[in-house]
Amino acid sequence: MIEITRLRYRYPTGTTTALAVQHWSIGPGEFVVLAGQSGSGKSTLLRSLVGLVPHFYGGWFGGQVTVGGRDTRRFRPSALADLVGYIGQEPETQVLLDRVRDEVAFALENLGFPAGTIAARVEEALDLLGIAHLRDRPIETLSGGERQRVTLAAALALRPRVLVLDEPTSQLDPWTADSLVEVLRRLVDDGGITVILAEHRLDRLLASATRLTILERGTLVHDGTPHEAVAHLPEPPLLVQLSQLLGWKPPVLSVAEAKRRLADWSFAAAERPLESSSGEPVVMLEQVTCRLGHRQVLDDVSVAFASGQVTVIVGRNGAGKTTLLRVALGLQPIERGQVRLLNRPLRRHLEPEIRRAVAYVPQFPAALLLGARIAADLTEVQRLRGASPADVQSVVEVFDLAQLLEHHPADLSSGERQRAALAVALVGEPRLILLDEPTRGLGYQHKERLAAELRRRAAAGATIVVTTHDVDFAALVADRVVLLADGRVVADGPPERVLGETFAYAPLVSRIFGPAFRSVADVAQAVSAARLQPQHGGASSLP
Incomplete structure (x- = not known):
């Protein structure tokens, strides 16, 4: 089904080879998991399977990649669309139309399928991903995880023979992520589809995979069954x-x-050990209701976030987690209620001293990386916050950016961009830190570093609020967990109770050994x- 021979590739602005794969072969009906640290070449290898490398990204390309007998040097991505379905690391950038139903149908319409077939395929894909209730929703009202499932549905509607997925569970809640893995396994077992998938969160995938391929600096270093290859993972x-x-x-x-x-x-x-008590409330939402279009996203929410505490907000896709953070910063208008920030009623435009005291990393971290080099972004935030060079050096070390400072953000992998955005946001000592899905694209070691850094800042008095679907990260970092469902707070307490005693949100270790x-x-x-x-x-x- 897939054959790679003597593949070498370098990006247009790259100074080193991004891929050097002597030989890699995948047969029909295999479930292959690609693993490796951020920047190891996983995404580049997946892009080569759909012709984006070299046709879209340019650069220097040598060797041969054939998919279903088609040489990707001669067949552009559009000519492979009937054969290969592809979802990139940032699926929000792959959405083209305004409504869910139209987005899922778009590729089928372009390929000239009959109207009746399109309607049936769209409903089938929506049902497979559990998003039939979203069919008529505007895309702009969807959460990040809901958008991720819409792009997956659009790919599945084509019934491709090969499905190429780059971190497909990165924005999915635990229950939905498990359901997706089950769908993929059924497609492999019952439909004979070949699945190639890159992920950092491997625990839910290894039991379903037929092969585990490990990359390091653009080279395949191990390739075998999961039991054979798992011992060679750089981050177990x-x-x-x-x-x-x-x-x-x-x-x-x-x-x-x-x-x-x-x-x-x-x-x-x-x-x-008993955790130290939290300080004064820094952010307060009182009976807040918020709508996006005709949909009520927050419903009479009252919650406060105190200094010296890490609060983690969890909940299924579309529960209102991102909206809550945006409301707390005045980025999303509310229908009724009151928001107080740093002991002041929230105004539409934050005062300069408040802006300097707040760090916010949205789900799309590239929004924080505006310069031509990562170093330039760090220097600019240092100037705006009045921070010292030592503050910049500290975040460079925490987030392992020393080798990336002269890179353009667009040349980084998704995980590298995430680390860069976190570093830019955390320059200095902001009093209030709001992070929306901060572990997206991060490996285990970098997640542990982030957790330790957030714990250090909370101990120094910062107020930290994190939304995440990564319950294992939440278990590492949280003093307190807030569970949202349909825009309401349904649980609020210590991680052992809110996470450990719930089936859907229990961390992996809690599921095995107890809360x-x-x-x-x-x-x-x-x-x-x-x-x-x-x-x-x-x-x-x-x-």
């Missing part, structure tokens, strides 16, 4: 980390398998304290 997923900690060989690749391995063991969590365990570090602490004992008199195989 949580299940592999747990397997290494507990001495499980081969490593487990699903929660169900981990729970079976634990059947004869009982864990007692170490006592968690008292939020991270691999919690399990490691229990093991090192010799709190693990056999229930049936068996001998421990733990280190």
